[in-house]
Amino acid sequence: MLYREAGDFKTSYAEDNQTFPIKFDRYAYYLLLVAAFGVVPFFINDYWANAVLVPFLIYAIATIGLNILIGYCGQLSLGTGGFMAVGAFASYKLMTAFPEVSIIVHILLAGGITALVGMAFGLPSLRIKGFYLAVATLAAQFFLVWLFNRVPWFYNYSASGQISAPERSVFGINVTGPNVDAWAQYMVCLVFVFASAWLARNLTRGTMGRSWMAIRDMDIAAEIIGVNPLKAKLTAFAVSSFFIGIAGALLFTVYLGAAEVGEAFGIQKSFLVLFMVIIGGLGSIFGSFAGAAFMVLLPVLLKNVLVGGMNWPTDVAAHFQFVIVGALIIAFLILEPHGLAQLWRVAKEKLRLWPFPH
Amino acid sequence: MSAEFYYGVEVFLNGLMAGVMYSLVALGFVLIFKASGIFNYAQGVMALFAAMTLVGLQTGQVPFSHLINATFGVHITHFGWELPALVAIFLTVLVMILFAFLVERLVLKHLVNQEPIILFMATIGLAYFMEGFGDLMWGSDIKKLDVGIPQGGNVWVENHTAFLGGDDFYGFYLDTLDIIAALVAIVLVTVLVLFSQYTKTGRALRAVADDHQAALSVGISLRTIWVIVWSIAGFVALVAGIMWGSKSGVQFSLSLIALKALPVLMLGGFTSIPGAIVGGLIIGVGEKMFDFLIGSPYLGGATENWFAYVLALLFLVFRPQGLFGEKIIERV
Numbered sequence: 001m002l003y004r005e006a007g008d009f010k011t012s013y014a015e016d017n018q019t020f021p022i023k024f025d026r027y028a029y030y031l032l033l034v035a036a037f038g039v040v041p042f043f044i045n046d047y048w049a050n051a052v053l054v055p056f057l058i059y060a061i062a063t064i065g066l067n068i069l070i071g072y073c074g075q076l077s078l079g080t081g082g083f084m085a086v087g088a089f090a091s092y093k094l095m096t097a098f099p100e101v102s103i104i105v106h107i108l109l110a111g112g113i114t115a116l117v118g119m120a121f122g123l124p125s126l127r128i129k130g131f132y133l134a135v136a137t138l139a140a141q142f143f144l145v146w147l148f149n150r151v152p153w154f155y156n157y158s159a160s161g162q163i164s165a166p167e168r169s170v171f172g173i174n175v176t177g178p179n180v181d182a183w184a185q186y187m188v189c190l191v192f193v194f195a196s197a198w199l200a201r202n203l204t205r206g207t208m209g210r211s212w213m214a215i216r217d218m219d220i221a222a223e224i225i226g227v228n229p230l231k232a233k234l235t236a237f238a239v240s241s242f243f244i245g246i247a248g249a250l251l252f253t254v255y256l257g258a259a260e261v262g263e264a265f266g267i268q269k270s271f272l273v274l275f276m277v278i279i280g281g282l283g284s285i286f287g288s289f290a291g292a293a294f295m296v297l298l299p300v301l302l303k304n305v306l307v308g309g310m311n312w313p314t315d316v317a318a319h320f321q322f323v324i325v326g327a328l329i330i331a332f333l334i335l336e337p338h339g340l341a342q343l344w345r346v347a348k349e350k351l352r353l354w355p356f357p358h
Numbered sequence: 359m360s361a362e363f364y365y366g367v368e369v370f371l372n373g374l375m376a377g378v379m380y381s382l383v384a385l386g387f388v389l390i391f392k393a394s395g396i397f398n399y400a401q402g403v404m405a406l407f408a409a410m411t412l413v414g415l416q417t418g419q420v421p422f423s424h425l426i427n428a429t430f431g432v433h434i435t436h437f438g439w440e441l442p443a444l445v446a447i448f449l450t451v452l453v454m455i456l457f458a459f460l461v462e463r464l465v466l467k468h469l470v471n472q473e474p475i476i477l478f479m480a481t482i483g484l485a486y487f488m489e490g491f492g493d494l495m496w497g498s499d500i501k502k503l504d505v506g507i508p509q510g511g512n513v514w515v516e517n518h519t520a521f522l523g524g525d526d527f528y529g530f531y532l533d534t535l536d537i538i539a540a541l542v543a544i545v546l547v548t549v550l551v552l553f554s555q556y557t558k559t560g561r562a563l564r565a566v567a568d569d570h571q572a573a574l575s576v577g578i579s580l581r582t583i584w585v586i587v588w589s590i591a592g593f594v595a596l597v598a599g600i601m602w603g604s605k606s607g608v609q610f611s612l613s614l615i616a617l618k619a620l621p622v623l624m625l626g627g628f629t630s631i632p633g634a635i636v637g638g639l640i641i642g643v644g645e646k647m648f649d650f651l652i653g654s655p656y657l658g659g660a661t662e663n664w665f666a667y668v669l670a671l672l673f674l675v676f677r678p679q680g681l682f683g684e685k686i687i688e689r690v
Contacts, residue, residue, distance in 0.1 A: 076475060124671060124674060124675060127674070127675055128674050128675075130474065130475065132624065132674055134478075135620050135621065135624055135667065135670055135671075135674070136671050136674060138617065138620060138667055139621075139664065139667030139668055139670065139671045142664040142667055143664040143667065143668060146664050267617070271482065274479075274482075278479055310429075312425075312428045312429075313424070313428055315424075315498065316424050316425055316428055316494065319490045319491075319493040319494045319498065320490065320494060321490065322486050322487070322489050322490025322491075322493070323486075323487055323490035323491050323494065324490075325483075325486050325487075325490075326483045326484060326485070326486030326487025326488070326489070326490060327483070327487050328483075329479065329480070329482065329483030329486065330464075330465055330480050330483040330484060330487065333469065333472075333476055333479060333480045333483065334465070334468040334469060334480075337472070337476060
C-alpha cells in the first residue's frame with residue numbers, strides 16, 4: 001500500500017537512475033540520515049557506543065571495502081586484517097610525525113597508503129585466481145603482521161610493542177585518546193561511513209564498477225569486450241584497500257585507542273570481515289551494512305541472553321557463539337547464498353504487491 | 359668439517375621432521391580435494407577435534423561437563439575410568455566416521471553443484487562450528503596428550519653422530535617423536551597409495567576424482583564416496599592430531615596448522631599425494647634453513663611465520679600448478 005512505485009513519475013534520466021527510485025525508499029533513507037546525524041548523538045551513551053554503534057560503523061566500512069573486492073570484482077582476499085593493520089600503523093606514524101595536521105587528513109592518507117600496499121599484494125591476482133589468490137593474500141596477512149611486530153620503527157620503539165593513539169581533536173572536540181565523549185567517537189565514524197557508502201555506491205554503478213563486475217562474471221569475455229583486466233583488478237584492490245585502511249585507522253585511533261598488532265589485526269579479523277560480507281550478501285552495499293550489524297550484534301545479544309539470562313559462564317557462552325556463527329554461515333550458504341541483502345530484496349518485492357498479491 | 363656445518367645439517371634434519379608434520383596435514387586436504395573438489399579449511403580443526411576427543415575419551419572426561427554444570431548446578435568432570443590408548447584411538451576413529459557422515463548429510467548434500475568458493479566458505483563455517491563444539495564438549499584448557507609415544511632427544515642418534523664434528527659437537531639433536539612421526543607418515547602414505555590402487559573402493563575413489571559425472575554414470579554412489587573420503591581425512595587428521603598434540607599439547611593453535619598446510623599444497627599441487635609429502639618437506643626445510651641462515655642473523659628472527667607463504671607466492675607466479683599438480687589450472 002505505502003510501498004509502491006505507481007504514481008511516482010520520472011521526467012529525467014537523472015531521476016530514473018537514482019539510487020532509490022521508489023519514493024518510500026528515498027524518504028526512509030532521508031529519515032535514517034536525519035536520525036543518525038541529528039537524533040542518535042544526543043541519546044548515545046558509552047555502552048551503546050562501545051559495544052554496538054562504533055564497532056558497527058567501523059566494520060561497515062571494512063565490509064564495504066572487502067565487498068568491493070570479493071562481491072564486485074570476484075577476487076577472494078583473506079588479508080583484510082593485515083590491510084587494516086597497515087591503515088592503523090600508517091595513521092599512527094602520521095599522527096606522531098605531524099601532530100599539527102588534522103586527524104581526518106591522517107586517516108585519509110592512511111587509507112591511501114593502504115591502497116598502495118593493497119595494489120602491491122594484488123599484483124599476483126593478474127596471474128592467479130580463486131584459492132590460489134586467497135593464499136597470496138594470506139601471505140600478505142602474515143607478512144604484514146610480522147613486519148609490524150618486528151620492525152620497531154613502526155611502533156616508535158615503544159617498549160611494549162604496542163601503539164597507542166595520542167589525543168587529537170576535530171573542531172576543538174576530542175576524538176581520540178582517553179578523554180573522548182561517546183558522541184564524538186560516533187560522529188567521526190558516522191561521517192566516514194556516510195562518505196564511504198556514498199562513494200562506494202557511486203563507484204560500483206559507474207564505469208569502474210561495471211568493469212569490476214565484468215571481470216567477476218567472466219574474465220575472458222570481459223577482456224574481449226575491452227575491459228582491461230590489469231586496470232580493473234588493480235583499481236578494485238586499491239579502492240577496497242583504501243576503505244579497509246580507513247576502517248583500520250578508525251578502529252585503532254577512535255575505537256581501540258591502543259593496539260597490539262597480532263591481537264587486533266590477526267587472521268581472525270580477516271575471517272570476521274569475510275563473514276560479514278558473506279552473511280550480508282556479496283555485491284551489495286546494503287548487505288555490507290546488514291552483515292556488519294549482524295556480526296556485531298550477534299555476540300552482544302548472545303552474551304546478554306546466555307550470560308545475563310541463563311547465567312552461563314562467559315567461556316561457555318563464547319564457545320557457544322562459535323557454534324552459532326559457524327552454523328549460521330553454513331545455513332546461509334545453503335538457504336540463501338546471496339545473504340541478508342537478498343532477503344531484503346525479496347521482502348521488498350513482496351511489499352510492493354501487498355496486500356493484493358495478484 | 360666445522361661444527362657450524364653440522365649445526366646447519368641438524369637444522370636441516372629438524373626441518374625435514376617439521377616438514378613431515380606439515381605433510382600429514384596437507385595429506386588430508388589433498389584427499390578431500392581430489393575426491394570432491396572441496397578445499398577443506400576445517401582440516402586443521404578436525405585434527406584439533408580428533409585430538410581433543412582422544413584425550414577426552416582416554417581420561418574419561420564427561421562430554422559437555424561445563425555446560426551441564428552451568429545449567430544444572432552440579433559438579434561433574436570425569437566418569438572415573440581411564441581407557442587404554444588403543445581403545446580410545448579406535449573410539450575416536452568411530453567418532454570421526456560419524457562426523458564424516460553428518461557433514462555429508464547436513465552440509466555437502468545441500469551444496470552440490472555450488473561454486474568451489476562457496477564450498478570453501480562453508481568449510482570455514484564448519485571450522486568455526488567444530489572449534490566451538492569441541493570446546494563446549496571437552497573444555498578449552500590445554501590438554502596433555504599421551505598415547506605412549508616416547509619424547510625428547512634421541513640418545514642413540516646423538517651418540518652415533520657425535521664423532522662427526524670436533525670436540526664442541528655433541529651429535530645431532532633429533533626428537534624421538536619426530537622420527538616416529540616420519541615413520542608413521544611413510545606407513546600412512548604407503549597404505550593410502552596401496553588402498554587407492556588395489557581395492558575396489560580405492561578404484562571408485564580415483565574414478566570420482568577423475569570425473570564426477572562419469573563415475574555417477576557407471577554406478578558409483580557419490581555420497582558414499584564422500585563419506586568414505588571424509589572418514590579417511592578424519593583418520594589422517596587424527597594421526598596428525600596425535601603427533602602434534604603429543605608434541606605441544608592439545609590446544610587451539612593446533613587448528614592453525616591448517617594455514618601452514620596451504621603453502622605446502624601450493625608447492626605440491628592440490629591433487630598429488632606425493633606432492634603433499636615433498637611440498638611439506640620443502641616448506642619444513644626451507645623455513646628452518648631460511649631462519650637459520652638469513653632470518654635470525656639479519657631479519658630479527660621468527661621468519662617462520664611468513665616464509666612459507668612468500669615461498670608459495672613466488673611459486674605461484676612461476677609454476678601455478680605446483681610441483682606435481684595436473685596442469686589444468688585456469689590461468690588469468
